[in-house]
Amino acid sequence: MNIYRKRLIFLLATILFIVSCSVMLYFGYKTFYIEETNNNAADNYRYHFALIAEETENAYWRLIEDGAKKAAREKEIYLEYVAPKKADNDQLLVLFDRMIAAKVDGIIIQGIEGNRFVDLVHKAIERNIPVITIDTDVKSSERKAYVGTDNYYAGQLAAQTIIQHTQGEQRVGIVMGRLDAINQKERLAGFKEEIKNAPRIEIADIKESQITKIGAAQAAYEIYKQHPSITALVGMSALDGIGIVQGMQEVAPEKELYITSFDILPETVEYIKQGNIDATISQYPKQMGRTSIDTLITLQNKDLLKNEKFIDTSIITKGNLEKLSGDWK
Structure with a gap:
């Protein structure tokens, strides 16, 4: 094999490697939504929390994020919002594991039925990362609290x-x-x-x-x-x-x-x-977000005696729309 042929094979192999990496990164981006993280910015806050939502652009989860981020800013918390592009329990659990590996100070996540979720909560607790379930509870897990609707x-x-x-x-x-x-x-x-x-x-x-x-x-x-x-x-x-x-x-x-x-x-x-x-x-998703941040802050120092924090729920009709607070806007 002459030197020119070797160089051609090496060049083709390099191109194939670059293309493979690009495809992998592209589909990773399409599968998950992860905010760009500025590690230096995170270091300047009291704590680094992660909110793992059911799916990226769901309006309900964006309201939870809005409430949580407002509370986080007020309390000097760095909050990272991550989610699958579309609702998918397997992908959500991958993100959960990734946030545990990132050693965040606390995790807010929708509860998912099954042993894998329970095992990941245990893994987080073993690493001194408190976990809060939001919107959906899994009482069989070691989650520290539930925030959301009854x-x-x-x-x-x-x-x-x-x-x-x-x-x-x-x-x-x-x-x-x-x-x-x-x-x-x-x-x-x-x-x-x-x-x-x-x-x-x-x-x-x-x-x-x-x-x-x-x-x-x-x-x-x-x-x-x-x-x-x-x-x-x-x-x-x-x-x-x-x-x-x-x-x-x-x-x-x-x-x-x-x-x-x-x-x-x-x-x-x-x-x-x-x-x-x-x-x-x-339901009041912004209030859920705010309460979850306050609860995680408390859990940095102590466990809660009352670990179910139910957010108010009521029937709204055309006749009582005026009862709505600004929380839903």
């Missing part, structure tokens, strides 16, 4: 909206963000428990939206197609109510339905004002 109670409230504001037999279609999500299952359990004393109300069907508006619209359409006699629809996660309205406006705009949603995103509030959504179960 999801079972929230499900009961969703049932109450139909019990209190309808008459006669009601056939209810339910749209859940993810069928395997702990918080969604707790809400469904609360809903089922509450309607036990209201035999005129029955669940016709349950579909999954994959926490997208399009998915919720498709789920609502499928429920209506299979059960055209439904009288009510309930969306169990933040984007479900919005998607339900948009889907039903397309396929059955004249169909009268009682629609209950979750959360008080601006679009949800606008639909309530217009009469398209009859009620929503309010």
